[in-house]
Amino acid sequence: MKWYILSSCLILSLLIIFVMNSTEVFFDRSKIPADDEQKGLKDQVVIRFSHVVAENTPKGLAAQKFAELVQKKTHGKVRVEVYPNGILYSDTDELKALQDGKIQMIAPSYSKLTDIVPSLEVLDLPFIFRDDRHVKAIFTGQVGRQLLGMVDQQQIKGMAFWSNGFKQMTSSQTPLIHPSDFKGQSFRVMPGKVITEQFNLLHAKPVVTSFNEVYQSLENHKVDGQENSISNIYSKRIYKLQKYMTISNHGYLGYIVIINQKFWKSLPPEIQDEIQNAMEETTVWILHESTKMNTIQLKEIKDSSPIQIHSLSNDEKKEWMKVFHPLYRDFNDEKSNDLIKKIQNTK
Numbered sequence: 001m002k003w004y005i006l007s008s009c010l011i012l013s014l015l016i017i018f019v020m021n022s023t024e025v026f027f028d029r030s031k032i033p034a035d036d037e038q039k040g041l042k043d044q045v046v047i048r049f050s051h052v053v054a055e056n057t058p059k060g061l062a063a064q065k066f067a068e069l070v071q072k073k074t075h076g077k078v079r080v081e082v083y084p085n086g087i088l089y090s091d092t093d094e095l096k097a098l099q100d101g102k103i104q105m106i107a108p109s110y111s112k113l114t115d116i117v118p119s120l121e122v123l124d125l126p127f128i129f130r131d132d133r134h135v136k137a138i139f140t141g142q143v144g145r146q147l148l149g150m151v152d153q154q155q156i157k158g159m160a161f162w163s164n165g166f167k168q169m170t171s172s173q174t175p176l177i178h179p180s181d182f183k184g185q186s187f188r189v190m191p192g193k194v195i196t197e198q199f200n201l202l203h204a205k206p207v208v209t210s211f212n213e214v215y216q217s218l219e220n221h222k223v224d225g226q227e228n229s230i231s232n233i234y235s236k237r238i239y240k241l242q243k244y245m246t247i248s249n250h251g252y253l254g255y256i257v258i259i260n261q262k263f264w265k266s267l268p269p270e271i272q273d274e275i276q277n278a279m280e281e282t283t284v285w286i287l288h289e290s291t292k293m294n295t296i297q298l299k300e301i302k303d304s305s306p307i308q309i310h311s312l313s314n315d316e317k318k319e320w321m322k323v324f325h326p327l328y329r330d331f332n333d334e335k336s337n338d339l340i341k342k343i344q345n346t347k
C-alpha cells in the first residue's frame, strides 16, 4: 500500500513537470503582459514633490491628486512622493534643493520666484485679477504660457500655474478698512518687491518671513498682521490669533509648479507626455476646487471664531486702488507693460 502511494505521487509529479514544460513551447513568454505593480522597484522613477502647506489645502490636495494621476497614467512606472508642511524644505530653501536635484518638484507662490523671473511680479499687482474666472483665463491661457516659458532657466522648468485664492488682510490691532488704518502696523509678507512696496505705500512695515514661521510671528507679536488666502488663514489657524479680517481680495495667491530641468530631460518622451497630461488634469481640478474650498473655509471661520470680518465696499476698494496706483506706474519697461495690458484685456 505504501509503495502504491509513493509511486502514484512520483508519476503525478512527473506529469506536472511535463505539462509545464510543454506549455513553454506553445507560449512565447515575452508576449505575456507584464504586471506593472510587480515590476522591479529599481525601474520605477520617483519624483519627490515638496511643499510648505498643509495637506487639506488646495496645493496639498492638488499634489496628492497629481501623484495619483501620474501613478495611473504611467501604470506605476513613475511614483510621486509628496512631502507637505515643509517637512523636507522650507520655502526659503526649497528652490535651491530643487536646482541641486535633491527634490524634483516644488510649487512655490510665484512671488517667491520673482528674483529669477522678474516678469512674474505683475501677477502680484493689487487688484490685477477681477475674479476666479479671470485668474483661470490668465493661468491657463496665453499669458500663463508666456510666463511659464520665461521660467525655463537655471535648472528649472515651468509646468503649470496652480490656484489657491484671493488674499485677505488680517490684524490683531485694528479693523483694516481705510488705507490709513494700516499706518504703523507691521505685516508678515512673502518675498516679492511688489508685495513689500504695497505695504510701504500703506505706511505699514512689511516683514518677510517664511510660511512656516507665520503662526509664531503672530503669536509672539513680532508682527501685527498678515495677508493670505482664506485656505492658508484657516489651515494655519491664523484666524485664531487675529482680531480683524478684511475680505479685500486685493491680491491673488497662485503657484508656479516647477520641475528640475535635468531630471525632466532624462525622462523618455512618452513618460513626459503622461506627466504633462496628469499636470493639465490636476490644474483644471484645482482651479475649480480651490474656489470651493476657500468659500467653505470662510464659512467655518465665521461660524467658529470671534474674528471680526469686514467686506470691502466698492468705495473703500477705490480708496485702496488709489494708494496702490504708483505700483502700476513703477513698471516702466515695455515687456511688463505689455503683460499688464494683456492681463487687463483678457476676458
Ligand code: SIN
Binding pocket: 052, 053, 059, 091, 107, 108, 109, 164, 190, 210, 211, 228, 232, 253
Ligand atoms: C503657500 O501657500 O505656499 C505659502 C504662502 C505664503 O508664504 O504665505
